Amino acid sequence: MHRIDCPWCGPRDEAEFAYRGDATVRRPAHDAGIDAFYDYVYTRANPRGWHTEWWHHAGGCRQFVKVVRHTMTHEIAGTGKAGDSLPVPAE
């Protein structure tokens, strides 16, 4: 079970959150072309290791929380607000 530290509400149970995927993808400029949009919408690094991702606090404050989580151990290294840049630990 994950316990996610929401910057607004404090530590909360995973059950209150909706997962929203990889937080490192960036929407390209509108004229960036098909390949850039293909990458943005579809391709993912999908690491076995630290992953920076969105968890929407849907059953709480309804803010988007940025989380750095390990996809093998499920350990959480840090959480923050959408604009924060969170340090990613070395493997």
Next chain:
Amino acid sequence: MTRYSAFGLLTKALGGHAGWGRAWRDPAPKPSYDVIIIGGGGHGLASAYYLAKEHGITNVAVLEKGPIGLGNTGRNTTIVRSNYLLPENNHFYEWSLKLWEGLEQDLNFNVMMSQRGVLNLFHSDAQKHAAARRGNSMRLIGVDAELLDREQVRAMVPLLDFDNARFPVMGGLLQRRGGTARHDAVAWGFARAADRLGVDIIQHCEVTGIRREGGRVTGVETTRGPIAAGKVGMAVAGNTSRVAAMAGLRLPIESHVLQAFVTEGLKPLVDTVVTFGAGHFYISQSDKGGLVFGGDLDGYNSYAQRGTLQMVEHVFAAGVSMMPCLSRLRVLRQWGGVMDMTMDGSPLICRTPVEGLYLNGGWCYGGFKATPGSGWCFAHTIAKDEPHRLNASMTIERFRDGRLMDERGVGPWPWAQ
């Protein structure tokens, strides 16, 4: 290697089952092969078998990092069916089901294929219409499908909660030719049959790199040294992104965990496969008597082969809403597997931008039923360097070109597929 037969079984039984011998060899890797398949799950082993059997390519190795068949092949709920809506999927899965129907004779191995039927329940008018549409789509291409009303469902599975206040059972879509098979036996059967045709099955040999020269594959690096190859096929399920990254590829895939469960053994209770229409839950009964069931993905990226308790609770709640009698049972075992979820929920059997490198992956939570068909199509694609018409649309490029195969119509969210 001797053929298995009833007579052989009898004589071995009289001899106290001594002297069965190995089912496949344990060769050391050769310096070079015509084709290397990475991943000794059902798909990799089936691919090697059909390369040898259908295309006469026998200088083949299957490289498996652990023992064969302990990935998703040995972790799934063993449901086999071909009840898809989209024609591209349905033609492919129907061919796979036809191969299943003759698989035991073909492999000379008992995979315990049991065509006990797969019944998808519906609980609203809208769901009934969707089921009828899917059934019609199946029948149009010659696949069996029957729309059952409530009383016909009751005759098959009397212990459902027919009058559930929120989700009354209104009927079901039945595919009688669907059913279950023994998952481990599928890996072992393909391994033994491929080995007989000359394929080297090399266990405890992890691929750590993919060698390339001028945009072409030349072999692989492994924990047992480098091995050269003319062609390399990947069939590594949950590890698809990691192995493809060894050749510089970035794919429309995320790895997610799916859990499954088995209860204590019972007298016969469910003699078909039933899926709930109002939540993600599916159930069948194994020959040992345990009820085997599963639900939805945990819903976050994971390589952990284990899930969290929230989903356990969710699956049990769905199960008890569908069949209240389950509430008294004890669950004996629970486990997880890592799904290679694509962005449209459909698989990939295709060439890649690297010449001589082929991809079999993106099986999501439904690839067990695909095992023979997937191996058959992947072998064709590798041998001929072009897809068979059955897998022609299962490419990576379909995402870029806007030709998705989104069976559920949920959009590019792998955790929602």
